[in-house]
Amino acid sequence: MQPGGDDSAIAYPILIGDIGGTHARFAILVDAYAEAREFPVLRTEDYPSIDAAIQEGVLDKTSLQPRSIVLAVAGPMRGGEIDLTNSPWVVRPRNLIAELGFRDVTLINDFEAQAMATTSLEPEYLEKIGPGSVKPASARVILGPGTGLGVAGLIHARHTWFPVAGEGGHMDIGPRSDRDFQLFPLYQRIDGRVSCEQLLCGRGLVNIYRAVCAHAGQSASAQDPAEVTAAGLDGSDDAAVETLQLFATYLGRVAGDLALVFMARGGVYLSGGIARIILPVLQQPEFRAAFEDKAPHSSILRDIPTFVATHPLAALSGLAAYARTPARFGVMTEGRRFSA
Numbered sequence: 541m542q543p544g545g546d547d548s549a550i551a552y553p554i555l556i557g558d559i560g561g562t563h564a565r566f567a568i569l570v571d572a573y574a575e576a577r578e579f580p581v582l583r584t585e586d587y588p589s590i591d592a593a594i595q596e597g598v599l600d601k602t603s604l605q606p607r608s609i610v611l612a613v614a615g616p617m618r619g620g621e622i623d624l625t626n627s628p629w630v631v632r633p634r635n636l637i638a639e640l641g642f643r644d645v646t647l648i649n650d651f652e653a654q655a656m657a658t659t660s661l662e663p664e665y666l667e668k669i670g671p672g673s674v675k676p677a678s679a680r681v682i683l684g685p686g687t688g689l690g691v692a693g694l695i696h697a698r699h700t701w702f703p704v705a706g707e708g709g710h711m712d713i714g715p716r717s718d719r720d721f722q723l724f725p726l727y728q729r730i731d732g733r734v735s736c737e738q739l740l741c742g743r744g745l746v747n748i749y750r751a752v753c754a755h756a757g758q759s760a761s762a763q764d765p766a767e768v769t770a771a772g773l774d775g776s777d778d779a780a781v782e783t784l785q786l787f788a789t790y791l792g793r794v795a796g797d798l799a800l801v802f803m804a805r806g807g808v809y810l811s812g813g814i815a816r817i818i819l820p821v822l823q824q825p826e827f828r829a830a831f832e833d834k835a836p837h838s839s840i841l842r843d844i845p846t847f848v849a850t851h852p853l854a855a856l857s858g859l860a861a862y863a864r865t866p867a868r869f870g871v872m873t874e875g876r877r878f879s880a
């Protein structure tokens with residue numbers, strides 16, 4: 541066992557679940573070899589609780605009775621339960637054991653799972669953007685603009701991958717170009733500041749779009765993130781087109797900063813639905829230009845590859861890798877693994 545946790549084998553069948561602010565994704569690992577059996581993606585707002593979602597969306601739909609459950613959850617653990625950051629659900633391990641019959645419950649952070657997924661995703665699900673190549677056994681960074689902005693590092697040491705998931709989405713982001721200096725005063729702030737998550741998530745797309753429209757003195761016709769991306773991708777709204785370019789620039793800027801922090805010679809990975817949807821924009825020059833715009837260290841950044849994880853269930857792949865071989869990963873489970 542590693543210090544700070546129980547990395548003993550997790551008993552099959554194992555239900556794995558990636559619980560985001562908007563979507564919950566589940567699969568069952570029947571044994572050590574069989575492919576994960578995936579279930580349709582659920583919308584969190586359609587279920588009053590995570591227990592109801594697991595019962596109705598998974599257990600009622602299969603004759604398999606999972607013994608263990610490993611959940612990746614977007615939210616901090618407090619007093620033995622997790623209050624989801626961007627949803628009203630609360631994950632209560634004791635309820636999962638008492639009400640749903642699991643024998644073993646492990647809770648990890650959703651971006652720990654995303655980080656671990658970078659070690660298990662097939663190359664066909666990684667769309668490379670720009671130059672550079674992965675240096676084996678080197679640090680990696682993962683960023684996921686979704687309901688919020690998730691960020692994690694993945695460190696390789698002692699033949700083990702250590703995910704490091706903090707609250708990187710809440711770092712400040714500042715203006716760099718002349719255009720930024722026009723728009724930043726118009727961005728909606730949180731307690732007076734523009735954090736990365738104010739711009740780099742679904743809500744952030746709308747924040748940028750409204751500022752671009754306000755600066756041009758025009759009304760904002762697109763109302764939600766999907767409308768902004770649709771109008772930006774089909775070119776029907778100039779403000780939405782610029783919004784996507786700015787989003788790509790800011791994402792590149794933050795990704796480059798994080799690559800410097802972790803010296804991520806193993807690559808920087810973008811996950812989540814939004815990165816997949818705007819992939820054609822990320823393949824334009826702005827994203828990579830902002831990523832490499834890090835004087836005096838641009839040459840370091842040029843050698844670091846960037847990828848979009850295109851698999852819609854990427855975090856489940858990381859959870860499956862972890863659930864099958866917990867000892868391969870330095871995940872601290874102290875206070876996060878519960879048994880009947």
Ligand SMILES: Nc1ncnc2c1ncn2[C@@H]1O[C@H](COP(=O)(O)OP(=O)(O)OP(=O)(O)O)[C@@H](O)[C@H]1O
Pocket residue numbers: 559560561562563564614626650684685686687688689690741742743745765766767769770812813814817
């Ligand atoms: N077509 C679209 N273009 C851009 N954003 C979209 C689109 N459809 C949904 N969104 C936004 O994407 C966000 C949800 O992202 P995602 O599907 O990655 O969710 P999630 O995994 O539940 O998020 P998280 O893990 O960050 O809580 C929401 O803010 C939603 O409004």
